[in-house]
Amino acid sequence: MSYTETTFRFIGCSEIQEILGKQAEDERQLAELLEEVPLDSVYFHTHSYFLRTRFIERTYPNDFAQWVGEQVRDHVLAERLSVLDPFDFQSLETLREELFSIIDDHLSGMATVPRAGLGSSFYFSRSRILEVPTGVEARTLREFRDAISEVDVSAVYFHVFEAHLRLRREENDFSAWIRGSLKLPELADRMRALNPYLGSLERLRSSLLTMCDEYLAKSDQA
Amino acid sequence: MIRELEQYREVAPKGTIDFLQRLSEQVQGKRFLQISAVRYGGGMAEILRRLVPVMKAMGIEARWEVIAGTQEFTDVTRRIADGLQGRTETITDEMYQIYLDVTARNAKALDLDADLVFIHDPQPAALIEHRKGGKWVWRCHLDAGQPHRPVWSLFRRHVLKYDAAIFSLPGFAQRLPIPKFMIYPSIDPLTEKNRELSRAEIWEVLDRFGIAKGKPMLLQVARFDRYKDQLGTIRAYRMAKKHHNCQLVLAGSGVLHDPEGEAVLAEVQQAAGNDPDIHILQLPPEADREINALQRGASIVVQKALKEGFGVVVSEAMWKGKPVIGGTAGGVSTQIVNEATGFIVHSVEGVTFRIRYLLSNPSVMTRMGAMAKEHVRRNFLITRHLSDYLTMLKLLCPD
Numbered sequence: 001m002s003y004t005e006t007t008f009r010f011i012g013c014s015e016i017q018e019i020l021g022k023q024a025e026d027e028r029q030l031a032e033l034l035e036e037v038p039l040d041s042v043y044f045h046t047h048s049y050f051l052r053t054r055f056i057e058r059t060y061p062n063d064f065a066q067w068v069g070e071q072v073r074d075h076v077l078a079e080r081l082s083v084l085d086p087f088d089f090q091s092l093e094t095l096r097e098e099l100f101s102i103i104d105d106h107l108s109g110m111a112t113v114p115r116a117g118l119g120s121s122f123y124f125s126r127s128r129i130l131e132v133p134t135g136v137e138a139r140t141l142r143e144f145r146d147a148i149s150e151v152d153v154s155a156v157y158f159h160v161f162e163a164h165l166r167l168r169r170e171e172n173d174f175s176a177w178i179r180g181s182l183k184l185p186e187l188a189d190r191m192r193a194l195n196p197y198l199g200s201l202e203r204l205r206s207s208l209l210t211m212c213d214e215y216l217a218k219s220d221q222a
Numbered sequence: 223m224i225r226e227l228e229q230y231r232e233v234a235p236k237g238t239i240d241f242l243q244r245l246s247e248q249v250q251g252k253r254f255l256q257i258s259a260v261r262y263g264g265g266m267a268e269i270l271r272r273l274v275p276v277m278k279a280m281g282i283e284a285r286w287e288v289i290a291g292t293q294e295f296t297d298v299t300r301r302i303a304d305g306l307q308g309r310t311e312t313i314t315d316e317m318y319q320i321y322l323d324v325t326a327r328n329a330k331a332l333d334l335d336a337d338l339v340f341i342h343d344p345q346p347a348a349l350i351e352h353r354k355g356g357k358w359v360w361r362c363h364l365d366a367g368q369p370h371r372p373v374w375s376l377f378r379r380h381v382l383k384y385d386a387a388i389f390s391l392p393g394f395a396q397r398l399p400i401p402k403f404m405i406y407p408s409i410d411p412l413t414e415k416n417r418e419l420s421r422a423e424i425w426e427v428l429d430r431f432g433i434a435k436g437k438p439m440l441l442q443v444a445r446f447d448r449y450k451d452q453l454g455t456i457r458a459y460r461m462a463k464k465h466h467n468c469q470l471v472l473a474g475s476g477v478l479h480d481p482e483g484e485a486v487l488a489e490v491q492q493a494a495g496n497d498p499d500i501h502i503l504q505l506p507p508e509a510d511r512e513i514n515a516l517q518r519g520a521s522i523v524v525q526k527a528l529k530e531g532f533g534v535v536v537s538e539a540m541w542k543g544k545p546v547i548g549g550t551a552g553g554v555s556t557q558i559v560n561e562a563t564g565f566i567v568h569s570v571e572g573v574t575f576r577i578r579y580l581l582s583n584p585s586v587m588t589r590m591g592a593m594a595k596e597h598v599r600r601n602f603l604i605t606r607h608l609s610d611y612l613t614m615l616k617l618l619c620p621d
Binding site: 012014015016017018019021023052054055056058070119120121123125128130132133134135136149150151152153154155 | 235236237238240241244245248389392393395397398401402403404405550559560562563593596597599600601609610612613614616617
């Protein structure tokens with residue numbers, strides 16, 4: 001059993017949605033407003049979308065694609081916005097530019113601007129995130145596994161999604177600790193390779209548990 | 223261990239109770255005051271009745287005050303509330319003065335000193351004119367998205383003096399130069415309306431209302447109001463009935479002293495005719511256990527209103543593991559995950575089609591119901607509401 005003096009401390013988070021008072025009725029307005037809203041709003045509608053998608057997976061993986069697909073019923077643009085992976089972007093500004101570029105390019109080939117039905121506007125919001133130390137700690141892989149199983153799922157969000165932007169690198173907090181402190185590079189590589197944007201937070205928790213269990217079972221056999 | 227919080231451990235998502243305890247440590251000793259017009263009746267009062275004692279037990283100096291008013295004051299504030307929700311109303315200078323005078327008397331009688339003051343709905347909103355410090359937030363539970371403009375103009379002058387406002391949906395908000403936040407309403411899973419019931423308890427209620435136990439039951443819970451479209455639900459039931467031997471229960475509050483409600487009820491009764499499988503129930507406001515039993519006894523819940531507020535009754539039904547077929551009005555479509563926990567429809571025919579689909583596929587009904595319950599567990603329980611309020615307290619009143 002790997003053991004480390006460096007304790008992993010789980011931090012959860014709570015989010016409050018601030019309404020910006022800007023709303024789009026059609027795809028052109030969506031693009032225009034996307035350019036002017038604060039970056040916190042881009043974060044809210046892409047990254048922290050998953051903090052609100054804890055259990056049931058929606059059809060599309062961000063608010064923009066979801067609105068375009070469900071309310072505007074422009075499935076081509078919804079799919080183009082869905083395939084964009086926020087993990088590929090080191091900053092919210094570059095993510096915003098790409099989102100704008102996709103919508104703008106799509107509109108350039110349209111004779112009319114697709115719009116949502118009455119009362120189905122896109123409301124821009126932004127995140128106000130509060131970090132909350134959970135008091136849950138781990139010093140071994142077994143403790144880590146048990147903590148992942150029991151901790152509030154917002155901690156999974158914080159250490160995987162939020163870490164990506166905070167650290168500006170591909171490593172998340174879990175893989176960084178397992179690599180650096182537990183010295184388990186193989187397991188760390190697997191955790192780093194997890195793409196969190198393709199499922200709910202609970203599914204992500206479940207994947208992390210499976211990885212730990214498989215590694216622990218292998219260690220027990222050895 | 224905080225007993226008031228621990229009782230939710232069995233129903234809240236994993237890790238939530240410990241998380242809330244840690245979150246509360248960040249706001250220990252803060253003075254958090256709630257002011258509303260009523261202590262009983264309505265979803266807001268139900269939730270505050272439970273939230274305030276829990277927050278107290280967590281070490282927050284939480285208080286809840288209720289304003290006192292005269293009949294004239296109640297009449298004026300009802301007009302303001304209706305006007306904010308879009309009804310054409312006139313507020314004369316004399317009426318407005320009554321509103322201000324009663325508010326001033328309340329301001330003298332109440333201790334308004336706190337770190338954070340939440341003022342619920344329009345009735346106590348003018349108390350902002352008597353603020354003594356701390357941060358003040360107007361918590362609007364109404365759909366003020368399309369108000370009657372003269373009423374909003376009059377009322378807006380008070381709202382502008384707040385530090386922030388909270389709405390239940392982005393579409394319920396007005397343009398304001400102060401920060402606007404969004405917090406969904408919630409349900410309390412431990413109250414009489416939502417607690418687990420034994421089969422015997424459910425059957426007792428069904429027997430009492432003459433509802434057949436072995437026959438699929440469609441349910442709509444809503445007051446008798448034209449916007450709730452009970453007539454549309456009857457039409458949908460009739461079309462489905464050609465294919466499935468089902469029954470329809472329309473449960474709503476009584477319509478005594480409500481001429482509009484009486485007229486709608488009469489129309490609904492006439493539309494139902496002599497069909498023994500349509501049950502029209504007028505229930506008293508305190509009939510929480512009856513509503514609970516009806517929701518648990520239902521196969522499918524229909525909430526296809528033409529106009530709706532947040533419609534927390536949708537979450538109540540989902541919490542009981544029922545698929546909900548709902549429309550796009552208000553917060554209904556926010557609570558339903560289309561094709562996962564139920565269906566969002568746009569017409570009476572859409573309701574019929576989904577009823578037929580679900581009754582033909584009982585396993586889908588069961589799966590959707592289970593998903594619905596889990597969705598509510600994570601998004602619409604009082605524990606999430608508590609987290610939102612504590613977060614607001616921390617963000618607006620940092621150390």
